[in-house]
Each structure stands twice: as structure tokens, then as C-alpha cells.
Amino acid sequence: MNEFLAKYAFLIVPLIKVAILVFAVLTIDAYLTWLERKVIAHIQARWGPHRVGPHGLLQPLADGIKFILKEDPMPAGVDKIGYFLAPFLTLALAVTSLSVIPFGPDIKAFGYVTNFGIADVNVSLLVLFAITALGVYGVALAGWASNNKYSLLGGLRSSAQMISYELALTLSVVGVLLIAGDLSLKHIVEHQDNGNLGLLGWNLFGFAKDGAGFTQIIGFVCFFIAAIAETNRVPFDLPEAESELVAGFHTEYASMKFAMFFIGEYTSMIAVSCLATILFFGGWLSPFPASWTFTHYLPSVILIPFGLWVIFDGIRYETIFGRILLPGVGTVLTAAGAALFLFPAANDLIQGPFWFFAKVFVFLFFYIWMRGTLPRFRYDQLMDFGWKILLPVSIANVVLTSAFLLWRMH
Amino acid sequence: MTGSLIIFFVLAALAVLAAVSLILQRHPIHSALSLIVVMVALAGLYLLMGAEFVAAVQIIVYGGAVMVLFVFVIMLLNAGEEERTNFSKLATFGGIPLALGLSGIIAAAIARSSGQLPTPTAAAEGTLSSTRQLSMMLFKDFVYPFELTSFLILVAILGAIVLAQREN
Numbered sequence: 001m002n003e004f005l006a007k008y009a010f011l012i013v014p015l016i017k018v019a020i021l022v023f024a025v026l027t028i029d030a031y032l033t034w035l036e037r038k039v040i041a042h043i044q045a046r047w048g049p050h051r052v053g054p055h056g057l058l059q060p061l062a063d064g065i066k067f068i069l070k071e072d073p074m075p076a077g078v079d080k081i082g083y084f085l086a087p088f089l090t091l092a093l094a095v096t097s098l099s100v101i102p103f104g105p106d107i108k109a110f111g112y113v114t115n116f117g118i119a120d121v122n123v124s125l126l127v128l129f130a131i132t133a134l135g136v137y138g139v140a141l142a143g144w145a146s147n148n149k150y151s152l153l154g155g156l157r158s159s160a161q162m163i164s165y166e167l168a169l170t171l172s173v174v175g176v177l178l179i180a181g182d183l184s185l186k187h188i189v190e191h192q193d194n195g196n197l198g199l200l201g202w203n204l205f206g207f208a209k210d211g212a213g214f215t216q217i218i219g220f221v222c223f224f225i226a227a228i229a230e231t232n233r234v235p236f237d238l239p240e241a242e243s244e245l246v247a248g249f250h251t252e253y254a255s256m257k258f259a260m261f262f263i264g265e266y267t268s269m270i271a272v273s274c275l276a277t278i279l280f281f282g283g284w285l286s287p288f289p290a291s292w293t294f295t296h297y298l299p300s301v302i303l304i305p306f307g308l309w310v311i312f313d314g315i316r317y318e319t320i321f322g323r324i325l326l327p328g329v330g331t332v333l334t335a336a337g338a339a340l341f342l343f344p345a346a347n348d349l350i351q352g353p354f355w356f357f358a359k360v361f362v363f364l365f366f367y368i369w370m371r372g373t374l375p376r377f378r379y380d381q382l383m384d385f386g387w388k389i390l391l392p393v394s395i396a397n398v399v400l401t402s403a404f405l406l407w408r409m410h
Numbered sequence: 411m412t413g414s415l416i417i418f419f420v421l422a423a424l425a426v427l428a429a430v431s432l433i434l435q436r437h438p439i440h441s442a443l444s445l446i447v448v449m450v451a452l453a454g455l456y457l458l459m460g461a462e463f464v465a466a467v468q469i470i471v472y473g474g475a476v477m478v479l480f481v482f483v484i485m486l487l488n489a490g491e492e493e494r495t496n497f498s499k500l501a502t503f504g505g506i507p508l509a510l511g512l513s514g515i516i517a518a519a520i521a522r523s524s525g526q527l528p529t530p531t532a533a534a535e536g537t538l539s540s541t542r543q544l545s546m547m548l549f550k551d552f553v554y555p556f557e558l559t560s561f562l563i564l565v566a567i568l569g570a571i572v573l574a575q576r577e578n
Contacts, residue, residue: 126466133474144485159482
């Protein structure tokens with residue numbers, strides 16, 4: 001048995017990782033919709049979902065059941081292949097793009113070293129761009145195959161938008177590649193590790209260990225704007241502009257097929273946030289100097305008071321169900337925090353993922369915050385902005401960075 | 411070895427089938443989708459040869475950028491299904507034998523030379539797979555041909571703009 005495991009470890013370990021990743025991503029997607037509705041509701045002085053479960057926490061579950069049980073009518077005259085292929089393509093490509101992302105430093109467990117992610121490719125950044133480049137077909141195909149003029153317009157807008165912003169997206173990353181001199185996301189993160197300078201070593205600030213760094217603030221701003229456009233989110237959500245195009249490319253989709261577009265969109269939001277974290281914010285690296293070992297207790301310091309607060313809040317909750325569920329959740333959180341405090345080995349293991357997911361969460365919150373704040377662009381403004389501002393600025397960033405690096409070398 | 415051989419045959423069959431479907435499909439969008447499958451299958455074949463960079467670029471440039479433009483134009487023109495005409499006599503009696511003859515010649519040529527082809531050495535594999543080596547060759551050894559090509563593309567872009575301006 002052990003021999004068998006050792007022989008096929010190259011196959012078994014990735015399969016387990018894939019299962020965990022898919023489960024985790026779908027759960028995070030579900031609760032991201034809850035978070036989005038809650039945050040936007042509070043921005044607009046409403047309560048948001050609060051009927052299903054305490055604080056509406058079971059709302060994603062109810063939504064999931066609703067999506068599965070709803071009728072799924074197919075409109076007349078659709079192109080069958082395209083109509084069925086589009087949602088699968090969107091979801092599959094979005095989830096696949098997460099496979100090359102390193103969520104933390106290598107794990108050493110049971111004498112077996114493995115990377116904290118599914119695939120460790122030496123051109124992982126390019127692979128990620130390749131997968132996102134194919135992602136546009138899901139939206140374009142859905143719009144075209146639905147046999148609906150609004151859908152078609154949505155699909156057309158999406159393909160035009162993605163062609164325009166992909167250039168700026170790719171060029172804004174070139175600065176980071178020049179600094180790191182590598183296309184592997186893992187090596188890009190490791191290159192930003194500058195011991196006692198902490199967060200100053202990140203590409204955003206650019207104090208790299210070997211001195212060959214240059215602040216990538218311009219690159220980051222270009223990257224994030226282009227990335228929002230690539231994920232079709234507000235203020236660049238013209239492909240599904242509900243005031244003009246009903247629901248854009250997914251007008252004719254219902255039930256689980258609609259849900260697949262939805263999950264795909266949220267998954268690509270996560271992928272883009274991970275990429276921004278890795279390229280500009282040091283990935284899994286802590287923002288504090290390496291000598292400040294007391295910051296390793298930060299996960300406990302956050303988890304324990306938060307868990308206690310959930311217990312305290314849960315005891316006074318309006319419904320009986322909430323008074324049972326919330327203290328339970330709070331106890332689990334507090335216990336997890338205490339366990340991390342007591343077992344330094346476990347605490348060291350989660351340092352990387354903790355910082356990684358904390359940074360990704362900030363970006364996801366930013367996405368939601370922007371949706372609650374900004375109005376939608378007009379289509380010509382969108383095109384003008386992409387070609388006349390974003391593209392020249394990202395090219396200028398490439399020139400600036402390479403000039404600085406050249407000057408440092410001599 | 412056998413594992414990669416199986417993957418090679420799957421990808422090759424996929425590429426050939428998609429290429430045949432590209433010709434036989436009557437709707438332009440279906441043809442374009444078939445072409446995308448060909449591109450992705452080719453990228454898989456490059457990956458099998460250890461050329462990760464070329465594979466990724468194949469998908470980004472051909473599978474992504476170029477084909478998105480194809481699909482975009484087909485959708486914008488709202489091109490409908492093509493009607494199948496009766497095959498012309500010339501195609502049946504002249505075209506099919508000629509096509510078969512050409513594929514026969516190519517197949518014979520490949521079969522003859524298969525023993526004589528240089529096997530990829532470790533050094534050659536290194537130049538293919540390493541992105542650094544590839545860029546060294548592109549921007550150092552072959553910098554003039556490379557720059558000339560980009561100049562040619564620039565001329566083509568200018569020509570397209572001039573043609574588009576004339577219509578206004």
C-alpha cells in the first residue's frame with residue numbers, strides 16, 4: 001500500500017488538492033455573494049439578506065437550492081452547441097485559472113515537500129494569461145448563441161472590451177517581470193522577500209533585496225483597472241448593463257446555467273485578486289520585518305476576539321436558531337485561534353496562507369466597495385480610457401522601469 | 411514514455427478532427443470555434459515537447475487575441491449559415507485526386523525522412539524550453555530580422571488605418 005502511494009503520489013496529491021480547491025472556491029464564491037449583498041446594503045443604508053439564518057448566513061445555501069430546482073427553459077432558435085458550451089467554458093476556465101496560483105510557501109509534511117497550490121509551472125504567469133485569454137469565448141458565445149439582440153450586444157461589448165483591456169493588463173505586468181526576471185509566480189513572490197524591510201520589499205514599493213527594484217505603483221493601478229474591466233465588474237460591467245441590455249449576455253440563461261456564469265464571474269474576481277496580491281503585494285509574505293516574530297500571533301489575536309464577539313452577539317440574537325448557531329460558530333473560531341496560539345508548528349504553517357488570504361480579501365472587498373460607489377462608464381468612455389490613457393501609461397511604466405533598472409546595473 | 415505517447419495521439423486526433431470540422435461546418439462561428447480547438451490542441455502538443463513558453467504564447471496570441479478578433483468580426487457582421495452548393499464537376503474529378511496525391515506525397519516524404527531527422531539533443535531542448543534562451547536568441551542573435559518583422563507589421567497597421575480612413 002505504501003509503495004503504491006509513493007509510486008502514484010504525483011497523481012494522488014494533485015487530485016486531493018484539486019478536490020480541496022474546488023470545494024473551497026465554491027464555498028468562498030457562495031459567501032462572497034453574501035458579503036457583497038451585505039456590504040452594498042450597508043453602503044446604501046439597508047439591512048441586506050437577514051431572513052434565512054442568522055444575519056442571512058444561510059442565504060447562499062438557499063440560493064444554491066433555488067438555482068438547482070428552478071425551471072431551465074431554452075429559448076427558441078438558439079445555437080445549441082454554443083448555448084450549452086458557454087456556461088461550462090466560463091466556469092471551467094475561471095476555476096482552472098486558480099490552479100497555477102501559489103497560495104503560500106512550499107509545505108513540508110510527512111517528509112514530502114509539495115507546493116501550496118496545484119501546479120507549479122515555470123511560466124505560470126503566462127499560463128494564467130492564456131486561460132484568461134480564452135475566458136472571453138464563454139461570454140461572447142453566450143451572447144451570440146442566445147438568439148437575442150440584447151445578448152448579442154452584450155457579447156460584442158464584452159469581446160471588444162476584453163481585447164482592449166488585455167493589452168493594458170499584460171503590459172502593466174511587464175515592470176514586475178523586469179524586476180523579478182522570471183515568469184514563475186512563486187519566484188516573483190520569493191523575489192519580493194526583503195527580510196527586515198517587510199512590506200517595503202514588495203513590488204508596489206520596490207526595495208528589492210538586490211537593489212534592482214523600482215516602485216510599481218503605476219503598474220499596479222493600471223493592472224487593477226484593467227483587471228476590473230477583464231472581469232466585467234462595475235464600473236466596467238457594460239456587457240451586462242441592466243439599464244440598457246436587460247441582463248446582457250446572460251439574459252436567456254436561467255437556473256444552474258445562470259449560476260455557472262455567476263460563479264465564473266466571482267471565481268475570476270478571486271483569481272485576479274490573487275494575481276494582484278502575488279505581483280504587487282508580496283503574495284504570502286508578511287508586511288512586517290522578519291525579526292518581529294511576535295506578529296506571528298496576529299491570526300490568534302484576530303480570531304479569538306472575533307470569535308468571542310460572535311458568541312456574545314449570538315446569545316442576544318433575535319431568533320432561537322441564531323442563538324444556537326452563532327455561539328457555535330464563535331466557539332469554533334475562538335478554539336481555532338487558541339489552538340494556533342498553543343501550537344507554534346500549526347501557527348507557522350498558516351502564516352503564509354493567512355497573509356495571502358488577508359490581502360486577497362482586501363481586494364475582494366475593494367471590488368464590492370467600488371460596485372457600491374461608482375456609476376457605470378459609457379461605452380465610448382470605456383474605449384477611450386482603455387486605448388488613450390491606460391495603454392500609454394502602462395507602456396510608460398515599462399519604459400520607466402527598464403530605464404531605472406538599466407541605470408542601476410551600470 | 412507511453413503516457414506521453416497516448417497524450418500525443420489524443421491531442422493529434424483532436425487537432426485533425428477539429429481541422430476537418432473547421433472545413434465541414436456550415437456556420438462561420440462553428441468553423442471559428444473549431445479553429446480555436448485546433449490552436450489549443452497544438453499548444454498541448456508544444457507543451458508535450460517541453461516548450462512551455464511557446465505553448466502559452468500559442469494560446470495567448472492565436473487562441474486568444476487572433477481568434478477573438480475572428481469571432482468578433484463574424485458576430486458583428488452577423489454572418490448566417492452558409493448554403494451548400496452542389497459540388498462542381500472540376501472539384502470532384504480534379505480536386506479530390508489531386509488532394510489525395512498531395513497528401514500521399516507529403517506522407518511518403520515524412521515516412522522516408524523519419525529515420526534521418528536529427529533527434530533533439532539536450533542542448534536544443536534547453537534552447538526551446540527556457541524562456542531566457544528564447545529571448546536571448548530573439549533579441550540578440552536575430553535582432554535585425556525580428557525588428558524588420560515588427561516594422562513590417564507596423565506598415566500593415568498603418569495601411570489598415572489608411573484604408574479605414576478612406577471610407578469615411
